Amino acid sequence: MRKTSWLFFIFLFSITISTSAQKSTIYTHDLKDFNKALSLFKDGQYASAQIIFNKVKETATTEELKSDCAYYAANCAIRTNQANADQLMEQFVEDYPTSVKQNQAYIEVAHFHFNEGNYPQALKWFSKVDESNLSKSDRDKFNFQKGYSFFNGKNKKEATVYFNKVEKSPVYGSQAKYYLGFLAYQGDDYQKANKYFEEVSGDEKYKEKLSYYQADMNFKLGNFQKAIDLGGKAMAKSTPLEKSELNKIIGESYFNLKQYDKAIPYLVAYKGQKGRWSNTDFYQLGYAYYKQKDYENAISQFNKIIGGKDSVAQNAYYHLGESYLNTDKKQQALNAFKNASEMAFDLAIQEDASLNYAKLSYELGNSYQSVPAVLQAFVTKYPNNAGRSEIERLLIDSYISSKNYKGALVLLEKSKTPENKLAYQKVLFYSGLELYTDGNYTEALKMFTKSIAESKDAVFTARATFWKAETEYVLNDFKDALSSFKQFTTLAQAEKTPEYKNHNYNIAYTYFKLKDYDQAGNYFQNQVEKVKDDKVRLNDSYLRLADCRFVSSKYGAAIDGYSKVIESKSVDADYAYFQRAISYGFVAKNDKKIEELNAFLQSYSKSSYRDDALFELANTYVAENENDLAIKTYDRLNTEFKKSSFTSRAILRQGLIYYNSDKNDQALLKFKKVAADFPRTPEALEAVATARLVYVESGRVDEYASWVRTLDFVSVTNVELDNDTFEAAEKQFQQNNAKQAIAGFSGYINQFPKGMHALQANYYLAQLYFAEGSESKSVPHYEYVIAQSRSEFSEQSLSRLAQIYLKNKDDNKAVAILSRLENESDISQNTTFAQSNLMKLYYDKKDYLNSVIYAEKVLMNSKADENVKSDAQIIIARAAFQTGDENKARVAYAKLLTTAKGELAAEALYYDAYFKNKDGKFEVSNTAVQKLAKNYSSYKYFGAKGLILMAKNFYGLKDSFQATYILENVIQNFTDYPDVVAAAKMELDKIKAEESKTNSSVTK
DSSP, X not given: OHHHHHHHHHHHHHHHHHHHHHHHHHHHHHHHHHHHHHXXXXXXXXXXXXXXXXXXXXXXXXXXXXXXXXXXXXXXXXXXXXXXXXXXXXXXXXXXXXXXXXXXXXXXXXXXXXXXXXXXHHHHHHTTOOGGGSOHHXXXXXXXXXXXXXXHTTOHHHHHHHHHHTTTOTTTHHHHHHHHHHHHHHTTOHHHHHHHHHHTTTOHHHHHHHHHHHHHHHHHTTOHHHHHHHHHHHHTTSOHHHHHHHHHHHHHHHHHTTOHHHHHHHHHHOOXXXXXXXXXXXXXXXXXXXXXXXXXXXXXXXXXXXXXXXHHHHHHHHHHHHHHHHTTOHHHHHHHHHHHHTOOSXXXXXXXXXXXXXXXXXXXXXXXXXXXXXXXXXXXXXXXOTTHHHHHHHHHHHHHHTOOHHHHHHHHHHOOXXXXXXXXXXXXXXXXXXXXXXXXXHHHHHHHHHHHHHOSSHHHHHHHHHHHHHHHHHTTOHHHHHHHHHHHHHSTTGXXXXXXXXXXXXXXXXXXXXXXXXXXXXXXXXXXXXOOSOHHHHHHHHHHHHHHHHXXXXXXXXHHHHHHHHHHTOTTHHHHHHHHHXXXXXXXXXXXXXXXXXXXXXXXXXXXXXXXXHHHHHHHHHHTTOHHHHHHHHHHHHHHOTTOTTHHHHHHHHHHHHHHTTOHHHHHHHHHHHHHHSTTSHXXXXXXXXXXXXXHHTTOHHHHHHXXXXXXXXXXXXXXXHHHHHHHHHHXXXXXXXXXXXXXXXXXXXXXXXXXXXXHHHHHXXXXXXXXXXXXXXXXXXHHHHHSSOOTTHXXXXXXXXXXXXXXXXXXHHHXXXXXXXXXXXXXXXXXXXXXXXXXXXXXXXXXHHHHHHHHHHHHOTTSOHHHHHHHHHHHHHHHHHTTOHHHHHHHHHHHHTTOOHHHHHHHHHHHHHHHHHTTOHHHHHHHHHHHHHHOTTOHHHHHHHHHHHHHHHHHTTOHHHHHHHHHHHHHHOTTOHHHHHHHHHHHHHHHHHHXXXXXXXXX
8 A cells, every 4th residue: 555655746846847847948938038038129110029929928827927918008009090009008008907017018008109299199198197107207208208198189288287397397497488488488487588588598499489489579579670680590590481470570579669761561461361361460461561662662552452351451441442542543432531530449530531522522433321410410510620611611511512303402401591592593493404304394394494593693594494395385385485484584694694695585486386486487597597516406497487487377487588598408498398399389489380390309208208299299299280180299298198197088088179160970989988098087088078079960869868867977867967966065165264174075976976076075075184184085086086097196196106105004005006106107206105114014024126126216216305315315325234235335335425315324434334335445434423423412322333334343443442342332321222222342352362371460
């Protein structure tokens, strides 16, 4: 037994010895590999080291070795920026909480991230470090690096705390003081900053930077010369960005020292913040140029200041205004002074700017406000200003020069002081003229009457008297007009007025309208004797003189007058020729009359009097018993003018010729044609009556009765009642008993709706209703007339209906009636009336093609009034613009500009400026807008549109201030015109978007 036990012990011991030897071998091997990995780690071969550390950790037999391997493997992961590096280090801390390397792990990882420039990551690991376990040297390094990491993260408060901890460190002290100084500099604590910078100024590596900061600090402390000196030293070794800032420091220092000539090159060299200047930057350079009297360069800087609302902006805009004045750019100066006057940062500047703004408004006109309002506002706000008396004088004159009569009257009505009496009279007169031009005659008459009553200036009293007469004439009050014209001629100052030259002409026409043809002729004679240079009035006076003598049966004098008109080849030569021919008939020279009428027909192939001439020629042939020639001439008339008012009469006359020549069958054919083609006309009634004689004389009464029964306007049994009823109503009409005449004609139409006199009854009834203002009642009766065959009443009925439909805005009916009136009228005024209104109606319906066709017809009409021609020209221009034909619009507006008045002139002037802007002629376009503002300021819509053009012009001229300021004022002041405001906003947005690229004060 003992032997066995001993052997077992020996065996067990041998096993133990064998196992122990194996463990020792493994541990030795692991330690060797660990040391190899540690060597690689120290050599920076972190990837290779990490592989070995992880391998050793797997076989390591001690916790210490595993802990060290986990620490170094995580450290390698961090240093090779592996995605899970942080987790590995966190895992190391969690797995080995008692490891002595835990704090070292935190600090080394933090130092690594710091050295890599990854300061946020460094702070993360610095925050895990237990500072109490750090050595003195490690603690200084820790405090500086943590402080700098805070500094880099712009956490100034924490950075200051940690830099203060190493302020006296022999290693990190200088760096800490530099950054502490920089933090104080950023916090505007220049005293502390200067203290720190002085302490490190001997250190070469800080010298270059310190010069820059010290220059800036001295500038901010007001030590401008020192800032200049330090800035100059720092310039050579600074970065481009720092050089830009140094230029600003030096330039602004010279500026503050009022050494503007030296400031300019430095201020110019400044590049701005991120390439953009502020309003202050532009102001300083602009003011420096201004002080050097370099006004153009001053303007180029000041006008880049957009949207400023501070004392700098007010100062800049004031000096911008001064610069503009010194370069004779008064419109630009007006806007600049207006802007400065609206700011109250410096009250002295505000007052002087207001004075300049008021003066320039008077001189140039003002699209924003009425000039009188601007001047009155200045007097009210600054009653003690030295320029008050001058402004008050300008205020009086501005009422007239601005042509803003409506606004002027409002102001003058409130202030009827003795010194304003003269201005009040003038404004009343000019306001009356403006209303007269616009066709508002009733209101114009009131103004002229008021102006006469003021009676402060004899010349204006005379002129107002003349225009009062003119207005009364236009309103058909001819008796009062004559009285006023006569009163005008008796006034002492009448001869000094521009109106006096043609007073005989006006008085003559007034007598003419009153049918006092002898007196009218005398005054026309006075006109032709005294005024030879006015060819239009001279020819017209000869014509009307001849008419007066003609009506007065003084045919020899009439022939002389008509001959002068023919010789002048005026637009009325055809009428004069025709009238002269007629005159020969009245002096028993029918052979000469026939010769003249034939010559007329030969010479005037397109005259509107051709049908008159043919009718008269045929009648004269009848008088001379040249019946065959008469018949042929009537046939010629009816062939050439199928719708002439003479057609029915010509056929009737042919019938009468046949009747008087005992050619009854031929006569009856003509009478029946008249009755059939022109029923209810006076000619039809005469034809029926004469035909009755033919039938009675030939004993064919039954045949007559059968024929008459086919005519719905003749009843044999009721003829006498029909005639009696009509004649009773007609008698009341002739005696001007309107009420009784209306009742009579209404009764006749009810009793005889298709009676012999139905045409006349309907026409007279329509005229009576129209005269009393019952236009709607007149319509069916006028419509009855125009529904019948052409008669002497057709043209007047068409004209009245057109007036009614136009007034009631019944455009479709108006177009139809006006088209007929144009084609059927014998009176040139009616043709012009039809064409001009068709032109306007088609334009309103956006039928631009037809509107232009009719506008061109109006322009070709030599007898059309100038106002009507202006309307035609504007229609052509507007239609061309609407259809995109700007070349045609340009030509039309240019023509309109030479003749238009009032609002049309304002529109034409606006488009003159518009096209010049399109051509890139910005300055001349602005001149047109200025003229619009000065002469047509009462037409606010075009004034506002003109301002937008002006803004675009200024932007084209590189004047951003003018452009934006004008647009902002349009947006604020013209809210009554949404389309204009919208256009201004769009243009302003475009400009601001562009300017924001170079001006940091501008927001898009």
